[in-house]
Amino acid sequence: MSLGTIQYIHRVLKNILSRVEEWGLIKENTMTKVKKPKVEQTEFEFYDEEEAREVIAALYQEARKWRLFVLGAMIGSKRRGELIYNAPIG
The missing domain is CATH 4.10.910 (30s ribosomal protein s13; domain 2)
Incomplete structure (x- = not known):
């Protein structure tokens, strides 16, 4: 959790x-x-420009729905749950 x-x-x-x-x-x-649990800040790692270019280039080898899904995550700063919840069925 x-x-x-x-x-x-x-x-x-x-x-x-x-x-x-x-x-x-x-x-x-x-x-x-009972002491309130402390929240520790999580440090996030992001793609640098070159890594992002490589991922985007590789996405053009995939089906359009997956390309759009991953690009939505990268560009829109969406989390997996947000993308899945808002994804059209089918």
Whole structure:
């Protein structure tokens, strides 16, 4: 899981247990003792100009849909999930 997802789960659990504590169903919200997970910055690597040219040249050997898919990722700064979610079916 990504660290963002882990932080989200931590926040949701803490909120749920706070509500349950308010309702008197538990004596103490034990999540208040759990430290929030720290997010570490991920360093990204990008293609340099020559590498990008090589990838684009190689894409012209592939089917148009794959060429457009990869170019959309490169030029539009789209992530895989964004491309798949917005891709037409068929």
